[in-house]
Amino acid sequence: MKTNLKKASLLLTGIMVGSKLFAQTPDTTVNSNNYAQPFSGGGSFRTWTIGVHGGLLTPYTIFGPNNRQDFRRAHSEIGYGAYIQKQFLPGFALQADFLRGQVSGENGQPMGGEEGASSFNTKLNWSAALKANFTLANINWFNSKSSIQPYLSAGAGYMGYKTSVVDADGATTTSNGNINEWFIPVGLGFKFNLGSGVNLDLGYQVNFVQADNFDGVNVGSTNDRFSYAHIGLEFALGSSKKPQLATYNPVNSMRTEYLWKNQQTQQILQAQIDAEKAKNAQLRSDLDATNANVAKLTVDSDGDGVIDANDKCPNTPSGTKVDGSGCPLAKPVVVVTEEDRRVVKDAINNLEFDFGKATIRERSYASLQRVARLLVDRNFSLKLAGHTDNVGSDAANLKLSKDRAESIKSYLVSQGANPSRIEATGYGESQPIATNKTAAGRQQNRRVEFTLY
Incomplete structure (x- = not known):
């Protein structure tokens, strides 16, 4: 018996060492080498x-x-x-x-009041069985395949054996x-x-013999059985x-297909969004x-009222009147008559101011009105230059001359x-036309000059 146990230990140790050499971390990722679509035919798997096994046989x-x-x-x-096995599902x-x-x-x-047999040995020359194997716990959502498959098996078999029984006398x-x-296994x-x-x-099997002579003796009414x-x-x-x-995990493959389709849909939608x-x-x-x-059709860089696209004379000075092509209009010839x-x-001769002030006296209005009408009707331009004598300070005279010229302009406007x-x-007192030493000369210097053009 010790020899048999030693043999069994060596057998188990050898197989376990071999399993360590071949062991790998179960691959739960999906790839083309271990994946099949749901509802695939048998040709996809x-x-x-085939299998080989070794172990221990015992009547217990x-x-x-x-x-x-x-x-x-x-x-x-x-x-x-x-064994050889065909997987259907x-x-x-x-x-x-x-x-x-x-x-x-x-x-x-x-046995019947007699002393029992000392020992028995049954040589199982052969046994053949057809069994149904039911694999459990290989269906879940998260793993493409299970790394461990528990199973149950049951079936029927036929065997041939020889028995040797040693009685109490040897x-x-x-x-x-x-x-x-x-x-029945x-x-x-x-x-x-x-x-x-x-x-x-790794498995354990109980074989129920349909007779009570497997161990060479027949005691009681219970059939023999042995385990492997x-x-x-x-x-x-x-x-x-x-x-x-x-x-194969059909439930996970359906989940995988859903995730793939969802990812493909997202990629298609993202591609459509990117395209849009x-x-x-x-x-x-x-x-x-x-x-x-x-914008180019509405830009008028020089502000002359003609857009750049049509402006043949760009950069016209501000305020210049232009024609439809943006070029300055020819100035009309102004003729000043006698x-x-x-x-x-x-108007100059009739022009009078209050003493030392820029207030125009009323008797000057009629002649100034005729000048205003002339400016309006003939479109003339007018330059007004105010002058004083040398009585008083230069600053006061300059201010007075400027104010009197502005006063005339305001009235004409x-x-x-x-x-x-x-x-x-x-111009103040800077441009006299007569001497300031006499009253008559100073009178001539107090003037406003009108230049019509």
Whole structure:
């Protein structure tokens, strides 16, 4: 027995070390090598797998009272096998299983008042079973595939075996030839994904024999049973670019499709928004260019009333009258007649101010009105130059001469003359026309000169 346990330990250790070498972090990302769209046909998956396993066979099981077995003390023996499996759905598969090994025990139950058998050994030459495997917990929202798949299995099988029983006296009784019996295998276990197409299989199976002669003795009315705890490797057949159907998560694939479609929709909408923004930007640019062109049609840089686009004489001085092409109008020839000069001379001769003031006396109004009418009717320009004698300070004389010229201008404007055509200047005592030493000379120097043009 110790030898068998040592063999089993070495077998388990070897397989576990191999599983460590192949172990990988389960890939939960979606890529073209392990993803299939929802409702894909069977051709999109790897549905066939083969497996090899090894473990321990024992007459003790986790079901039922073991003290009612034909032998009270169970041994653990090496068993091994292989299988081929066809996955029909992510949670359902059919598995054809083969198992071989031996089962043994000792300290048998009394048989009909006689002392019980000492030990037994059953060589399981072969067993073949067809089982239904139900994979659990491989459907969730967040992982594209599960890294661990718990499973349950049940089915029916047929086996051939030979028994050897040692009685209390040490005599060995061996069955004649191979014994064939039906059995029902029921199991559970876990499969761990080690890599693309490689799984580690840890399982436990109870085999219910449909007879009470599996251990070579028949005591009571309970059929025999034995268990098989195993560890193995499973390999998926087919292209490595296809996912295993057993690890495929249809719920997550629908979620993935939704996220992809949502992302594609967002990208399409964003592209449409970007395109509309580009169109709007182009329209804005075109509108700005149009506005700039329109603005050019309304710009009048020199302010002469003719837009630059039509102005043939740009930069015309401010106030210059221009024609329709923006060029200055030719100034009319102004002819001052003798009659015009007589009107102006008469106004000068009749011009009187209050003493030392710029107030025009009333007797001067009639002749000034004739000058105003002349300016209006003939469109003349007039320069008024005020002068004084040398009596008083220079500053006072300059101010008085300026005020008297401005007073005349104001009166003429009040009579309808254009103020822009009248220039009023004061010169004080700086430009005498006679001597200031006599009263007559000073009288001549106190004057306002009218220059018509």
